[in-house]
Amino acid sequence: MSTAPDAIQAEGLIKTFHDPERGEVNAVQGLDLICRGGEIMGLLGPNGAGKTTTLRMLATILAPTAGRARVAGFDVVEEPLEVRRRLGFLSGTTGLYPRLTARETLEYFGRLHGLEGPELERQVERVVDAFDLHAFASGRCEALSTGQKQRVSIARATLHDPEVLILDEPTTGLDILAASDMIRFIEQRREEGRAVLFSTHVLSEAERLCDRIAIVHAGRVLAVGTQEELRARTGATWLEDVYRALVAEVEGQTA
Secondary structure (H helix, E strand, O other), rough: OOOOOOOEEEEEEEEEEEOOOOOOEEEEEEEEEEOOOOEEEEEEEEOOOOOHHHHHHOOOOOOOOOEEEEEEEEHHHHHHHHHHHHHEEOOOOOOOOOOOEEEHHHHHHHHHOOOHHHHHHHHHHHHHHOOOOOOOOEEEEHHHHHHHHHHHHHHHHHHHOOOEEEEEOOOOOEEEEEEHHHHHHHHHHHHOOEEEEOOOOHHHHHHOOOOEEEEEEEEEEEEEEEEHHHHHHOOOOOOHHHHHHHHHHHHHHHH
């Protein structure tokens, strides 16, 4: 397990939304989380568990209702620009400008991150190679397939070579080979000492990649640990059964 400094710290994060029909909705309720440099941490839980809301707060897209979080040493509320300079964020709702080509998209966002000239060209070529975008780099984004758009979005999120990656279901829409490339890319970031926090519904990905896993349910972290620690705690073998056992444990305590 990594002994590097904490790259992501969340303490008591709360996010409350107002729904016209349901009133106040507590999407995230007092969530604590730590992800270290050189570590891949997975967030596992069903839709509605609070995973995406948590990731968006850490990425400075949503402001927490309460609690604090730091990314790469910077406060997500007080220092959002510093966080964004050091963060690569991929969301399932990330859009692309339809009339720009894939390469133009990368060049545009590279400039937003302060890249120019030879350095911009080098970083664009790096991600074009890493995500095998050559065949459609000159095609408009509006004409790309779902999987191709996802690969461009991932390339865009990592173009500035960030020290922290937050990925919300990064292999969604990818075919087997593209998903495999993405998994290898995440593994390489760990080897370079970067921190990766990602959510996924693909349990085989979590089993292969994650140094530690946070089980999220109803806006709370039920447990955090290595796969071995979670299995020892619950007596279950498969991650799906680990999750069910932890939910049953909590529901039994509150019954």
